[in-house]
Amino acid sequence: MARISDGTKREAILDAAVVEIARHGYHQTTVAMIARRAGVADGTIYLYFSNKEEILFSLFERAMGRFISEGRTEVDQGASATEKLSRIVELHLTLVGRDRDLAIISQVELRHSLHFMDQLSRNQVGEYLAILGQVVVQGMEEGNFRADLDPVFAAKAIFGVLDEMATDWVLSRKNKRLESQAGSALDFLFGGLGVS
Amino acid sequence: MARISDGTKREAILDAAVVEIARHGYHQTTVAMIARRAGVADGTIYLYFSNKEEILFSLFERAMGRFISEGRTEVDQGASATEKLSRIVELHLTLVGRDRDLAIISQVELRHSLHFMDQLSRNQVGEYLAILGQVVVQGMEEGNFRADLDPVFAAKAIFGVLDEMATDWVLSRKNKRLESQAGSALDFLFGGLGVS
DNA sequence: GAGTTTAATGAATGACTATTCAGTATACTA
DNA sequence: TAGTATACTGAATAGTCATTCATTAAACTC
Numbered sequence: 433m434a435r436i437s438d439g440t441k442r443e444a445i446l447d448a449a450v451v452e453i454a455r456h457g458y459h460q461t462t463v464a465m466i467a468r469r470a471g472v473a474d475g476t477i478y479l480y481f482s483n484k485e486e487i488l489f490s491l492f493e494r495a496m497g498r499f500i501s502e503g504r505t506e507v508d509q510g511a512s513a514t515e516k517l518s519r520i521v522e523l524h525l526t527l528v529g530r531d532r533d534l535a536i537i538s539q540v541e542l543r544h545s546l547h548f549m550d551q552l553s554r555n556q557v558g559e560y561l562a563i564l565g566q567v568v569v570q571g572m573e574e575g576n577f578r579a580d581l582d583p584v585f586a587a588k589a590i591f592g593v594l595d596e597m598a599t600d601w602v603l604s605r606k607n608k609r610l611e612s613q614a615g616s617a618l619d620f621l622f623g624g625l626g627v628s
Numbered sequence: 629m630a631r632i633s634d635g636t637k638r639e640a641i642l643d644a645a646v647v648e649i650a651r652h653g654y655h656q657t658t659v660a661m662i663a664r665r666a667g668v669a670d671g672t673i674y675l676y677f678s679n680k681e682e683i684l685f686s687l688f689e690r691a692m693g694r695f696i697s698e699g700r701t702e703v704d705q706g707a708s709a710t711e712k713l714s715r716i717v718e719l720h721l722t723l724v725g726r727d728r729d730l731a732i733i734s735q736v737e738l739r740h741s742l743h744f745m746d747q748l749s750r751n752q753v754g755e756y757l758a759i760l761g762q763v764v765v766q767g768m769e770e771g772n773f774r775a776d777l778d779p780v781f782a783a784k785a786i787f788g789v790l791d792e793m794a795t796d797w798v799l800s801r802k803n804k805r806l807e808s809q810a811g812s813a814l815d816f817l818f819g820g821l822g823v824s
Numbered sequence: 825g826a827g828t829t830t831a832a833t834g835a836a837t838g839a840c841t842a843t844t845c846a847g848t849a850t851a852c853t854a
Numbered sequence: 855t856a857g858t859a860t861a862c863t864g865a866a867t868a869g870t871c872a873t874t875c876a877t878t879a880a881a882c883t884c
Contacts, residue, residue: 441831457741459655462871473833475874484872536742543739545653546732546799553799578819585812588796589789596788603742603749616781623774624820637861658841669863671844680842825884832879840870849862854855 442480445470446494449487454533458488458541489551492542495534496556499527503563513571514627520564521594521621522614528598529610539599561587571625578626590621638676641666642690645683650729654684654737685747688738691730692752695723699759709767710823716760717790717817718810724794725806735795757783767821774822786817 448470452461463484467474481487506523510516528535543549564587571577577586597617601610644666648657659680663670677683702719706712724731739745760783767773793813797806 457743459741463873464871467834474872475834476832478873479831540739540742540745543736545655546736547653549736549795550799553796578815580815582812585809586816588792589813589816592788592790592792593785594788595792596784599745600749600784603746613781616778617785619774619776620782620785620820623822624816626819659843660841663864670842671864672862674843675861827883829882830880833875833877835875835877837872837874839872842867842869844867845863845865847863847865850860852859853857 441470441472441476445472445477445480446487446491449491450533450537453488453491453541454536458544488542488544488548491537492552492556495538496552496560500556500559500563502527503560507563507567512576513567513574514576514622516567516570517590517621517625518618520567521617522611524594525597525610525614525617529601532602535598535602539595539602557591561591564590568625571627576627581625586625589624593617593621637666637668637672641668641673641676642683642687645687646729646733649684649687649737650732654740684738684740684744687733688748688752691734696752696755696759698723699756703759703763708772709763709770710772710818712763712766713786713817713821714814716763717813718807720790721793721806721810721813725797728798731794731798735791735798753787757787760786764821767823772823777821782821785820789813789817 445466449461449466452465452469455461456465463477464474466487467477470477477487481490502523503520506519507516510519528538542552561584565583568577568581568583568586568590572579572581572583594617597610597613601608641662645657645662648661648665651657652661659673660670662683663673666673673683677686698719699716702715703712706715724734738748757780761779764773764777764779764782764786768775768777768779790813793806793809797804
């Protein structure tokens with residue numbers, strides 16, 4: 433029998449969870465529904481996750497892990513801060529826009545509870561904000577961004593704009609591609625950052 | 629016996645709900661908990677609300693109603709678009725920052741489900757975005773904002789920044805007043821809008 | 825291929841809680 | 855004050871589901 437450490441069954445469960453939770457919401461999704469879609473028995477879920485909430489956590493870690501690692505790569509490929517920011521914006525919108533189910537999870541379902549949001553904010557989102565903050569600092573040092581910026585605040589503002597765009601896209605039924613607004617977003621953000 | 633139409637008991641229930649839901653989250657809050665805090669029997673809740681979810685809806689309507697009406701007043705008091713926007717930003721941060729429990733409800737608990745967010749977005753938040761959009765249009769007509777702005781996009785971006793600030797404040801344990809960042813926010817937003 | 829270990833199953837359990845409603849209390853009416 | 859209408863109560867109901875665990879199946883070992 434396949435070793436539990438293969439990870440393929442675990443992945444299957446997470447994949448199933450994305451679909452079910454995106455479709456019905458976390459609280460309306462039963463463990464049985466996830467098990468059924470993943471093609472395993474209810475009890476099997478508990479061999480891989482200690483409880484239902486851990487599935488949601490794992491879902492997020494998996495998604496955000498990809499997000500951050502790709503983000504770092506993009507940042508490393510840009511030279512100037514403006515270039516790095518362009519890449520981040522493009523990537524953020526592309527990644528969110530790639531998979532609507534996953535977007536629903538990250539824009540809506542993961543924000544269920546204070547406790548949950550707190551976790552996110554302290555860990556993954558915090559890391560993302562830190563990356564943004566570093567780019568802002570670099571831009572200031574290069575003399576391309578306003579000298580009186582507060583990098584921590586600016587990072588939040590940038591994130592706020594991107595996050596609102598993502599949420600809006602998830603809620604709108606239009607099929608307009610999210611990335612298509614990257615230009616407007618950059619114009620706005622560069623303006624806010626004082627890029628001349 | 630007091631008439632049901634007095635509304636005082638209904639208000640008491642909503643007040644109790646804000647506290648309990650902010651403290652424990654919507655799903656961990658039982659109807660019995662709300663009833664207990666409001667000083668009424670469990671069954672009494674159902675004389676005023678048809679089910680638990682309607683309490684959450686009503687909570688939101690009550691809060692957002694105040695928000696929008698005060699928002700309109702502020703807008704009407706400003707002459708130029710820049711002045712109006714300053715007032716809106718100040719008001720938004722002040723109102724959110726005034727009551728942490730209510731802020732938790734609006735920044736976290738009300739965003740529970742796609743269905744719920746959809747409602748918000750379509751109605752109250754949509755109205756708020758419309759107000760912001762009008763201000764942007766005015767600013768463009770006055771020649772103070774960039775001419776190539778997309779007002780619908782700009783409204784979302786403004787809202788995104790304010791909303792992220794609010795969420796961050798709710799999650800942070802610091803007691804820094806939210807309004808204290810209004811200046812930074814305005815600098816950023818005016819920059820994004822191309823105010824020279 | 826007998827024996828052992830590991831993985832998977834799914835029916836049963838147990839706990840929880842939104843909602844109901846028969847009964848009680850309070851206010852109004854004449 | 856008797857009678858009626860309205861508001862309130864809280865124990866009982868009814869349904870839901872996360873989680874467990876005794877049993878079965880598969881894989882590995884030598």
